[in-house]
Amino acid sequence: MADTKHTRTATLSFGDRRLDLPMMSPTLGPDVIDIRRLYAEGGVFTFDPGFTSTASCESTITYIDGDAGELLYRGYPIEQLAEKSHFLEVCYLLLYGELPTAAQMEDFENRVTRHTMLHEQIQYFFRGFRRDAHPMATMVGVVGALSAFYHDSTDINDPWQREVAAIRLIAKVPTIAAWAFKYSVGQPFVYPRNALDYAGNFLHMCFAVPAEEYVVDPILSRAMDRIMMLHADHEQNASTSTVRLAGSSGANPFACIAAGIACLWGPAHGGANQAALEQLREIGTVDRIPEFIRKAKDKSSGVRLMGFGHRVYKNYDPRAKVMKESADEVLELLGIHNNPTLQVAKELERIALEDDYFVTKKLYPNVDFYSGIILEAMGFPTSMFTPIFAISRTVGWISQWKEMIADPTQKIGRPRQLYVGATRRDYVDLHHR
């Protein structure tokens, strides 16, 4: 357990003030200076745009060692889970803290499977969108709208309702993403099939049509399941912090997850998988890599190597390793040999990892560098990459949201600021300006 007894202190001196601030020790990671009393006792704030040095909460869910390139879900290394586990088991682990017994797993699978359908009225909600809407735009709207359909799971003070909302979100988000896709390509919505596993059901809802039988390939469904496991949680990243911040005001879980989806959409976060594949396609051939690398190193060009770099990982992202292996497997299965995008990706990675700019800044491939190649090979358009990330991350968001609600130290999230605007001045009438 973390040392919360505050037996050690850090001393901060400024001007003629001297403050002893309690220190806390985590089970893993650097010690933390508890500055909660800083303003009350010292009359100063801290300044930390982007929260690069600030722990916003206590959490027991996910741990990242960015220097070692390690990712643990509830203590279990991601590589072991990606090899031996499956997405719904990982969901159970993230939500409840332990791997399930066989009976617990069966019960959990049943509960999720029986919540995959959407209220029939939600179809009309979809039909209000333009066909060319980005599926993430549709998802933000429809997930937010779930609170208008499932009133009996919006009371955040009732643990049972929180549990039902968690299951509903994990179960329904794939249906919403698949229907956003179907709507955008003008095909009929395909209802969930309870006989299929979570990833297989999602592929079926995306690629089946009423006119003929669609059999889910188990290797593709395993690859999709693995993509989902790799993206399931990632401690206090931007979208998770957004979910926690939205939830800190007491907002209902559907609204909070919609806020997380909105944040995930940005190209610096979940939108990077779409941007990475588009960039690889734009480079097109291996001979154009040096010219592109030059641009990525030149700040004035505004170009960044998408799928590279990470706020926390200063080493190879462990998820990228698994994803690279998966890309090889899926392309082999689909009989796609010498895929030019994969060739560009591998050569780009090789060159970047030898280049002084990327080496000194510790920029390595992140999870998004290879995921797009797999998803494209499966038949998804780039616009579906981030929705698939959103499906996978829903369990992480909801686990973190549940942890926050149950935390007695939780307060509404309300950062302070370093105000650098005009000092007080008097209003001037329009004709005197």
Ligand code: ACO
């Ligand atoms: N290409 C070129 N240069 C880069 C890149 C990149 N992909 N990433 C960072 N740098 C450079 C920056 O220009 C900066 O240089 P400087 O120190 O000379 O000013 C330095 O490396 C540090 O970069 P920051 O942006 O300060 O690092 P930060 O931790 O804020 O950003 C981020 C991390 C947003 C992921 C960044 O690396 C990036 O934009 N990567 C590309 C987008 C991407 O792949 N995002 C997915 C992240 S993973 C995920 O969300 C699942």
